[in-house]
Amino acid sequence: MKKIISIMLISLLVLGGCGKENETSDNTNALEAIKEKGVLVVGTEGTYSPNSYHDENGDLVGFDVDVAKAIGKHLGVEVEFFEAEWDSLFAAMDAGRVDTVINEVEYDEERALKYDFSEPYTYVRGALLVSEDNDDIKSFEDLDGKKAAQNLTSSWGRMAEEYGAELVSVDSVNQTMELIKSGRADATLNAETAFGDYMKNHPDEKVKIVAYTDSTASSYVPVIKGETELLDAINEALDEMRESGELAEISIKYFGIDVTNETQGE
Numbered sequence: 001m002k003k004i005i006s007i008m009l010i011s012l013l014v015l016g017g018c019g020k021e022n023e024t025s026d027n028t029n030a031l032e033a034i035k036e037k038g039v040l041v042v043g044t045e046g047t048y049s050p051n052s053y054h055d056e057n058g059d060l061v062g063f064d065v066d067v068a069k070a071i072g073k074h075l076g077v078e079v080e081f082f083e084a085e086w087d088s089l090f091a092a093m094d095a096g097r098v099d100t101v102i103n104e105v106e107y108d109e110e111r112a113l114k115y116d117f118s119e120p121y122t123y124v125r126g127a128l129l130v131s132e133d134n135d136d137i138k139s140f141e142d143l144d145g146k147k148a149a150q151n152l153t154s155s156w157g158r159m160a161e162e163y164g165a166e167l168v169s170v171d172s173v174n175q176t177m178e179l180i181k182s183g184r185a186d187a188t189l190n191a192e193t194a195f196g197d198y199m200k201n202h203p204d205e206k207v208k209i210v211a212y213t214d215s216t217a218s219s220y221v222p223v224i225k226g227e228t229e230l231l232d233a234i235n236e237a238l239d240e241m242r243e244s245g246e247l248a249e250i251s252i253k254y255f256g257i258d259v260t261n262e263t264q265g266e
Contacts, residue, residue, distance in 0.1 A: 029227060029229045029230065030099060030223065030224065030227040030229070030230040031075075031227070031229040031230040031233055032229070034075065034077055034099055034230070035075070035076065035077060037077075038077050038078060039077055039078050039079070039080050040068075040071070040072045040075060040077050040078070040079050040080070040099055040100070041079075041080050041081075041082055041097070041098045041099045042068045042072075042079055042080070042081050042082065042098060042099065042100055042101070042102050043081075043082045043083075043084065043089040043090075043092050043093060043097075043098035043100070043101040043102075043103065044060075044062075044064060044065065044068070044081055044082070044083060044089070044101070044102060044103045045083065045084070045085065045086055045089070045103050046060055046081070046083035047085075047171065047172045048062070048086075048103065048104070048172065048173065048194070049062065049173065049194075049197050049198070049201075050062055050063055050193065050194070050197035050254040050255065051063045051064040051065075051103060051104050051193075051194070051254075052064050052065050052103050060081055060083070062254065063193075063250060063251065063253075063254040063255065064102045064103050064104060064219070065081070065102075066250045066253070066254075067102060067121065067241075067247070067250060068081070068102040070237070070241055070246060070247075070250070071102075071221070071234060071237045071238070071241075074233075074236070074237035074240060074241070075233055075234075075237060082097060082098045085171055086103070086151055086153065086154065086171070087151075087152075087153055089101045089103065090111075093115075093222070093224065094114070094224075099223070099230070100221055100222060100223055100230075100234075101222055102221055104122075104191065104219050105117075105219060105220055105221070105222055106155045106217055106218065106219065106220065107218070107220050108155060108158075111222065113225075114224070114225055115222040115223060115224060115225055116222070116223055116224075116225050116226070116227065116228070116231050117220040117221070117222050117223075117231075118220050118221040118222075118223075118231060118234045118235050118238060119220070119235050119238060119239075120218030120219065120220055121218075121219055121220070121221070121238050121241075121242075121247060121260055122218055122219040122251070122259045122260055123216040123217075123218055123259060123260070123261065123262050124191045124192055124193055124216055124217055124218070124219070124259050125191075125192045125212045125213050125215075125216050125217070126156060126159065126189055126190070126191065126192070126212065126213035126217060127189070127190060127191070127192040127195050127209045127211070127212050127213075128140055128143075128187060128188075128189050128209065128210050128211040128212075129180070129187065129188050129189075129190070129195055129207055129208065129209050129210070130180065130186065130187045130188075130207065130208060130210055131180050131181060131183075131206060131207055131208075132206040132207055132208050133206070134186065134187070134208075136186075137186060137187050137210060138210050138211065139210070139211050140163050140189075140211055140213075141163065143160055143163040143164055143165040143186075143187060143189075144163060144164030144165070145164060145165075145166075146164075146165050146166070146186040146187055147165065147166050147167075147168050147184070147185045147186045147187075148160040148161075148165035148166070148167055148168065148185060148186065148187050148188055148189060149167075149168045149170045149175075149176040149179040149180060149184075149185035149187075149188045150165075150167050150168070150169070150170065150176075150188060150189065150190075151169070151170060151171065152167055152169050155217065156189045156190050156191070157189075159189055160187075160188075160189045165187070168184065168185045170188075173190070173194055173195075173198050174198075176188045176190070177198065177202075177205065177207065180207055181205075181206060181207070191217065192209075192212065193254075193255045193259060195209060196255065196256070197254070197255070200256075216262075221234050221238075242260065247260045248260050248261070
């Protein structure tokens with residue numbers, strides 16, 4: 001059953017010390033515990049199209065949702081999704097509420113202190129988007145002194161900040177676009193796939209992409225540090241999905257291109 005967990009509930013569970021549902025004993029590793037339960041619990045936003053969102057029927061769908069389901073299938077277990085805002089997903093994993101977070105998670109050194117990461121399963125460029133009538137911002141360097149609508153803890157937000165932007169907090173692409181169109185933010189930096197999906201569904205929107213990153217960013221599956229058996233099993237699943245073409249099929253289904261190929265976009 002799909003679950004939508006409110007942020008208030010997550011805070012109570014995490015801060016109130018109500019116990020760790022997924023906590024394993026000293027003699028049981030995470031992979032064994034998952035197989036014993038028959039369920040892989042995956043944290044995801046559910047509001048970030050096309051990676052993790054609800055369709056017109058209210059069903060949780062998206063690229064990362066399908067990737068998570070495929071990993072579960074390869075592990076021989078069901079997948080249960082735990083939905084929450086981005087800032088709460090890693091807290092939920094720390095508290096043992098979820099086994100992993102599959103939601104366009106990128107590697108960074110701070111996260112690597114607490115988590116181990118799978119091999120990458122996407123290679124996506126960053127894109128800089130502004131309103132259609134904005135002629136002041138034409139490159140990432142032009143973000144200096146401007147307001148950028150970003151999730152405050154995302155790698156895209158940190159990148160915008162590194163270019164000198166003042167961050168305006170948002171939780172979804174739709175909210176981002178509203179701030180851009182209203183002039184409350186000057187620009188936003190995100191994955192090209194997120195903007196491409198939005199523009200596909202809103203072809204008349206008065207926004208434009210003015211620059212792309214030279215390099216690509218990758219998505220990874222994180223696990224609690226030291227859970228090598230689980231990490232190995234996830235990597236094996238991703239390898240099998242890549243070799244069979246399953247991973248590319250999921251990418252084309254949601255993005256229209258194969259972003260699982262390292263040479264894509266070169």
